[in-house]
Amino acid sequence: MRDIQMVDLKSQYQDIKKDIDSRIQNVIDSTAFINGPEVKRFQEELETYLDVKHVIPCGNGTDALQVALMALDLKPGDEVITTTFTFVATAEVIALLGLRPILVDVNPDTYLISSSEIEAAITPKTKAIIPVHLFGQSANMEEIMQVANKHNLKVVEDGAQSIGADFVFENGKKQKSGTIGDFGCTSFFPSKNLGCYGDGGALFTNDDTLAEKARMIVNHGMKVRYYHDEIGVNSRLDSIQAAVLSVKLQKLNKYNRSRNNAANYYDQVFSEIEELQTPVRVENSTHVFHQYTLRVLNGQRDALQKHLMDNGVPAMIYYPVPLHQQKAYRDDRYQDGAFPVAEQLAKEVISLPMHTELDEDQLGYITEKVKEFFK
Numbered sequence: 001m002r003d004i005q006m007v008d009l010k011s012q013y014q015d016i017k018k019d020i021d022s023r024i025q026n027v028i029d030s031t032a033f034i035n036g037p038e039v040k041r042f043q044e045e046l047e048t049y050l051d052v053k054h055v056i057p058c059g060n061g062t063d064a065l066q067v068a069l070m071a072l073d074l075k076p077g078d079e080v081i082t083t084t085f086t087f088v089a090t091a092e093v094i095a096l097l098g099l100r101p102i103l104v105d106v107n108p109d110t111y112l113i114s115s116s117e118i119e120a121a122i123t124p125k126t127k128a129i130i131p132v133h134l135f136g137q138s139a140n141m142e143e144i145m146q147v148a149n150k151h152n153l154k155v156v157e158d159g160a161q162s163i164g165a166d167f168v169f170e171n172g173k174k175q176k177s178g179t180i181g182d183f184g185c186t187s188f189f190p191s192k193n194l195g196c197y198g199d200g201g202a203l204f205t206n207d208d209t210l211a212e213k214a215r216m217i218v219n220h221g222m223k224v225r226y227y228h229d230e231i232g233v234n235s236r237l238d239s240i241q242a243a244v245l246s247v248k249l250q251k252l253n254k255y256n257r258s259r260n261n262a263a264n265y266y267d268q269v270f271s272e273i274e275e276l277q278t279p280v281r282v283e284n285s286t287h288v289f290h291q292y293t294l295r296v297l298n299g300q301r302d303a304l305q306k307h308l309m310d311n312g313v314p315a316m317i318y319y320p321v322p323l324h325q326q327k328a329y330r331d332d333r334y335q336d337g338a339f340p341v342a343e344q345l346a347k348e349v350i351s352l353p354m355h356t357e358l359d360e361d362q363l364g365y366i367t368e369k370v371k372e373f374f375k
């Protein structure tokens with residue numbers, strides 16, 4: 001049996017090595033390292049895949065979020081609502097721009113931002129919402145867009161973990177995760193569902209004006225070279241990463257199916273273990289299982305993690321501390337106990353190996369080791 005890893009990028013590469021190597025070699029031969037034809041090609045391929053009008057490639061997922069907020073013309077002191085149970089980047093960019101992060105709690109079964117908590121947190125200063133499509137399924141964008149429209153708020157979707165997931169509206173209409181709000185943002189960090197071999201990210205939007213603005217901001221605020229109409233940043237997807245992503249995009253649906261197969265295998269075994277709560281699938285989103293995250297209900301989460309590690313099974317805690325309890329984001333408004341669901345989850349969640357190359361032997365071994373712990 002191959003060594004078990006949280007993410008096995010090496011085995012995945014073996015399978016696509018020929019294509020990847022030749023595409024990377026082409027970039028080197030062309031020396032079009034920045035904004036070359038590969039970037040344009042990948043951009044168009046992703047627009048088609050997502051069925052979205054504009055993809056704006058950029059340097060990483062955190063930049064994508066920052067550029068989205070910059071393009072929306074938010075002013076210092078404006079309030080932006082997001083979840084306390086997410087990766088720090090989401091709140092970081094809000095704070096960096098001098099905006100005020102307003103954190104809210106999540107749903108206990110899905111770990112996703114609660115639409116009712118969002119509505120309860122709205123004040124006259126609220127200008128935007130950043131729902132996070134955590135672990136691979138979409139937050140309830142239908143409800144969130146209704147709240148946003150009612151209160152005239154902008155919506156930036158953090159889709160760093162959900163690329164390829166479909167959101168399904170009440171009327172049956174499907175839209176790709178990240179293409180529903182004013183902007184969607186994603187990350188191509190190597191371990192993400194569509195990962196490159198370095199850093200990368202992108203914004204998505206169906207709004208021509210916002211797209212033009214974001215395109216200027218990622219490029220020093222200029223449309224015509226050396227004429228700067230906006231204060232921008234330098235955030236580029238390089239051509240080598242775009243070439244890698246172009247190859248891997250062709251496999252994304254297959255990759256997401258492999259992840260679902262592994263999740264189904266886990267579910268089947270773990271549904272029989274009383275102390276475990278398996279991931280709950282929401283009705284209105286497909287799941288792309290960026291993470292397979294269980295809740296350990298008997299207080300033994302850390303002991304389970306140790307047992308697995310001792311037996312060669314990596315397991316991670318996403319996330320051990322909700323944002324309102326992080327040193328950098330502590331605030332008089334948010335005492336311990338402020339967000340009971342997220343605080344409970346931080347103590348109970350554990351993420352198991354989840355990637356595109358897990359085989360039956362490995363899944364059998366991992367589930368055996370989990371079962372052994374609860375015997």
Ligand SMILES: *Cc1c(COP(=O)(O)O)cnc(C)c1O
Nearest residue numbers: 060061062087089160187188189
């Ligand atoms: C990975 C991630 C980001 C940041 O992406 P980077 O490319 O690492 O900057 C933002 N939000 C969430 C939810 C993520 O998982």
